[in-house]
Amino acid sequence: MRDELIARRSVLFGGALVAGATLAGAGFVGGVAFGRSVPAVPELRELREPVSAERAWAALSAGNRRWMAGRARHPHQDLSRRRYVATSQHPYAVVLSCIDSRVPPEVVFDVGVGDLLVVRTAAHTLDPLVLGAVEYGPQELGVPLVVVLGHQRCGAVTAAAHAIRDRVTLHGDLQRIVEALRGAYTPDVERMIAAHIHATVTKLRPLLPHVLGARYDLDSGRVSRLV
Numbered sequence: 662m663r664d665e666l667i668a669r670r671s672v673l674f675g676g677a678l679v680a681g682a683t684l685a686g687a688g689f690v691g692g693v694a695f696g697r698s699v700p701a702v703p704e705l706r707e708l709r710e711p712v713s714a715e716r717a718w719a720a721l722s723a724g725n726r727r728w729m730a731g732r733a734r735h736p737h738q739d740l741s742r743r744r745y746v747a748t749s750q751h752p753y754a755v756v757l758s759c760i761d762s763r764v765p766p767e768v769v770f771d772v773g774v775g776d777l778l779v780v781r782t783a784a785h786t787l788d789p790l791v792l793g794a795v796e797y798g799p800q801e802l803g804v805p806l807v808v809v810l811g812h813q814r815c816g817a818v819t820a821a822a823h824a825i826r827d828r829v830t831l832h833g834d835l836q837r838i839v840e841a842l843r844g845a846y847t848p849d850v851e852r853m854i855a856a857h858i859h860a861t862v863t864k865l866r867p868l869l870p871h872v873l874g875a876r877y878d879l880d881s882g883r884v885s886r887l888v
């Protein structure tokens with residue numbers, strides 16, 4: 662069933678099918694490799710070289726440190742870059758994040774055009790269409806890493822927590838977001854945010870290699886890996 666889905670998607674998107682074996686990597690999903698401290702990594706300038714999940718995360722972490730410190734370089738945002746990626750793309754990470762205006766992934770990781778596939782929904786909630794968008798990068802483009810990025814003081818999680826606590830139904834399709842977050846409910850919003858990041862990673866890991874969960878701190882600008 663799974664293979665059929667992947668094959669169908671490959672036809673749908675017209676891209677080369679990337680075999681799961683290519684992406685399997687060595688012992689990464691358990692998170693041991695991510696847990697190590699990694700040396701500073703230079704920007705990933707050459708898009709066409711293969712990039713490991715570990716190196717992709719190291720590059721994102723290095724960019725986040727620049728952002729935190731107020732030393733963003735805004736790489737890959739000039740005319741030459743636009744021309745370089747005009748005919749093909751080789752992004753090295755998928756970021757599934759919240760719609761929140763204060764957490765734009767390209768900014769908080771200090772990257773540019775052609776670096777990330779970004780999928781954004783309220784509190785990074787999933788449904789089948791969103792899942793397809795997340796799977797597109799690893800399955801069709803060979804993207805080595807998926808990052809689930811939640812954040813401090815998430816408005817969607819806060820609204821859902823209050824609706825569940827007060828037993829109220831939100832207007833229209835907003836209630837779908839509440840239902841998607843119900844499983845992570847706890848009265849403490851920050852704990853619910855962390856629980857929802859864990860739950861989202863747990864849903865994605867059986868489907869995709871190299872999925873990690875991280876939390877963005879609005880106060881400091883820091884992205885911290887949670888899982």
Ligand SMILES: [Zn+2]
Nearest residue numbers: 759761815816
């Ligand atoms: Zn949010």
